[in-house]
Amino acid sequence: MNSFLKFVLPLIFLPPCLIAQQNYSGAAIYRCNGNEATTLSESLHTCNGQFSSCRAFLIFTAKSPYVTVAAVANLTSSDQAEISRINNITASRVLPEGQEVVVPVECSCSGRSYQATTTYQIRPGETYFLIADKTFKGLSTCDALKHANMYRETSLLPGQKLRVPLRCACPTAEQAYAGTKYLLTYSVDHGDTLLGLSKRFNVSAVSVYVANHFHDEFAEIEPFTTILIPLPSEPSQLQATSRKRSMTTSPPLPPPVSLKSQPKRAPLIVGITVGAFFLLISLLVLLFLSWKKRAQLADGRGRNATSPQDLILEIAGIHRALKAYKFSEIKKATRNFGSRSRIKDHEYRGTFKREVLAVKKSSGNAEYEVKMLYKINHFNIVRLHGFCQDKDDLYLVYEHMANGSLRDWLNRRGSQHMKGWNQRMRIALDVANGLLYLHNFANPAHVHNDVTSSNVLLDGNLRAKIANFSLAKEANCSDTKRVVGTRGYMAPECLGAGRVTPKVDVYAFGVVLLELITDEFPVFEQDGGGRLLSTTIAALMESLNAETDLCSLIASGLAGNGGTKYAIQVVKLSLSCLTQDPSDRPDMVEKMLSFFSNGDRAPRLDEEDDDVDALLVSGMDKIWDSNHILART
Numbered sequence: 001m002n003s004f005l006k007f008v009l010p011l012i013f014l015p016p017c018l019i020a021q022q023n024y025s026g027a028a029i030y031r032c033n034g035n036e037a038t039t040l041s042e043s044l045h046t047c048n049g050q051f052s053s054c055r056a057f058l059i060f061t062a063k064s065p066y067v068t069v070a071a072v073a074n075l076t077s078s079d080q081a082e083i084s085r086i087n088n089i090t091a092s093r094v095l096p097e098g099q100e101v102v103v104p105v106e107c108s109c110s111g112r113s114y115q116a117t118t119t120y121q122i123r124p125g126e127t128y129f130l131i132a133d134k135t136f137k138g139l140s141t142c143d144a145l146k147h148a149n150m151y152r153e154t155s156l157l158p159g160q161k162l163r164v165p166l167r168c169a170c171p172t173a174e175q176a177y178a179g180t181k182y183l184l185t186y187s188v189d190h191g192d193t194l195l196g197l198s199k200r201f202n203v204s205a206v207s208v209y210v211a212n213h214f215h216d217e218f219a220e221i222e223p224f225t226t227i228l229i230p231l232p233s234e235p236s237q238l239q240a241t242s243r244k245r246s247m248t249t250s251p252p253l254p255p256p257v258s259l260k261s262q263p264k265r266a267p268l269i270v271g272i273t274v275g276a277f278f279l280l281i282s283l284l285v286l287l288f289l290s291w292k293k294r295a296q297l298a299d300g301r302g303r304n305a306t307s308p309q310d311l312i313l314e315i316a317g318i319h320r321a322l323k324a325y326k327f328s329e330i331k332k333a334t335r336n337f338g339s340r341s342r343i344k345d346h347e348y349r350g351t352f353k354r355e356v357l358a359v360k361k362s363s364g365n366a367e368y369e370v371k372m373l374y375k376i377n378h379f380n381i382v383r384l385h386g387f388c389q390d391k392d393d394l395y396l397v398y399e400h401m402a403n404g405s406l407r408d409w410l411n412r413r414g415s416q417h418m419k420g421w422n423q424r425m426r427i428a429l430d431v432a433n434g435l436l437y438l439h440n441f442a443n444p445a446h447v448h449n450d451v452t453s454s455n456v457l458l459d460g461n462l463r464a465k466i467a468n469f470s471l472a473k474e475a476n477c478s479d480t481k482r483v484v485g486t487r488g489y490m491a492p493e494c495l496g497a498g499r500v501t502p503k504v505d506v507y508a509f510g511v512v513l514l515e516l517i518t519d520e521f522p523v524f525e526q527d528g529g530g531r532l533l534s535t536t537i538a539a540l541m542e543s544l545n546a547e548t549d550l551c552s553l554i555a556s557g558l559a560g561n562g563g564t565k566y567a568i569q570v571v572k573l574s575l576s577c578l579t580q581d582p583s584d585r586p587d588m589v590e591k592m593l594s595f596f597s598n599g600d601r602a603p604r605l606d607e608e609d610d611d612v613d614a615l616l617v618s619g620m621d622k623i624w625d626s627n628h629i630l631a632r633t
Helices: 002-012 026-030 036-043 069-076 080-087 128-135 142-148 173-177 194-200 205-211 237-249 265-300 308-316 327-333 366-373 406-411 421-440 503-518 533-542 546-551 563-577 588-596 612-632
Strands: 053-061 100-110 113-121 161-166 182-187 226-231 342-344 347-352 355-361 384-390 393-399 456-458 464-466 523-526 529-532
Touching (some): 036 142, 069 080, 069 100, 069 113, 080 100, 128 142, 142 161, 194 205, 194 226, 205 226, 327 347, 327 355, 327 384, 327 393, 366 393, 406 456, 421 456, 421 464, 421 503, 503 533, 529 533, 533 563, 546 563
Antiparallel strands (some): 053 100, 100 113, 113 161, 182 226, 342 347, 355 393
16 A cells, blocks of 8 residues: 555646656557658657757667677767766677667757667668667667658668667756756666666656656556656666666566456455545645635735735645745855846846856746746746745746846847857747747747847857746736836837737837847937837838948848848838737737748858858747647646
């Protein structure tokens, strides 16, 4: 009974967003029909991780002729020295057949699927199925090989080189938050069980079940299929060799028996099930009574006010397990909120166990911001790590963005070589992608309500993420106090009461686009007065010498090699976002997808940026599907 409860209770309270990391494909990987949908959904793992590429690990079983470190490294396109180091074996050592070897690989998204790519030269008599099953031991699949190569099964010849996608994956944001740093692809052998593998790799059984979308410890796993093992650190030599030792000492599994041959087992199962059911009902009743008590207290005060203590209780119950930091941790991480740690205003840089995060003293509607962000997992939206309460103050802990805000980056001197078309349009694409998710895939849909270049942050790779959701609201809700936002970015309808629609963000995005190609502030000084960048650009476009006039405002280094003509196309896109009537503005899907995927509009730019179109087209191809995946997680 105790072992059953230790297993079932964590599953009862698993957060819904964690119940699907990667689906276990099972016998589906034996299929060899070449169907593309099967290849993407069953043969390889879906690109739903926190990053598009990462370091991952495979376990390869040595078999002639792949019985040396060099041979294994060549077969898997891995680093020979790293294989020797991790497995503590010399390069010259000949491995016994059946010896397991930990192989580090670079796992990256290709289309919708993760894979580590290697090449293989066909030997006489081999087929796609034999290569996947015998040579790679299920680390690749027949369907994946067919999809990756142009050769038909009947036209395979010795000496031909094949592209081999190896099965791997990167941790999701939830897995990373729970401590998972790497995912190991493990080829299942006879006698393996989920519980046994979790013990072997010294990881939580629940983490293994969740990583492979299993629901219980008795789920069957088939030999030569693969499962993912979430690891908090690099795998070791002991983990790669322990199964061989355990299999020699373990008694053979007994044949399956029916319940009829064990008459005492049925009442036990019924008793356990009933007990677990009543335990769950009791917990639900306690939760209901707790909620009812809080509701009565709120009614007694005559209002639905939320005290800091109430808010902390609500936040502590969030099922994405946001971390509740102690105030002493916050002070230590930020060096007592010292000036050297200060980023701006009430925002500080803090080091938490070697991880640099941003700490912000809350302002505005912190409760709503927290409730909204804990549900969101998207690359282009800044991630909330946790919170801290100190008396009546609430501090929010976010991921740290090394390059600061987009506004700061545009103002920064000495980095003009980093501000070409490629970087600027990728930033625009990232912002559009984040808004696309908020408007179309978040549940419920949301409007940011304050999109500005100061609220777009850049990480160390100049990838953009939307931040500061203190003014965010559900899409299409009624608002009687609409005068919110930042001057220069506010749509006309923000000055009166009405419905909050995504077109408010589209308007602000149009202004950000103008900033990206001019480096100017949305409100700037001209002739002794303040001028709006949007109206200034619109007036220039109406002039007879629009191209010449616009050239004077384009940022340094963008005008050459046809850049001015490309800037005009971006300005036209921006002005379509800035129309007075919200219904005339495009949505993020309609306009951004069509513009950034139309390579004919962009001229040939300088060599540094001549891949801008390829970058944007490939990026936009992935956006729709990646957002659909995120909406389901």
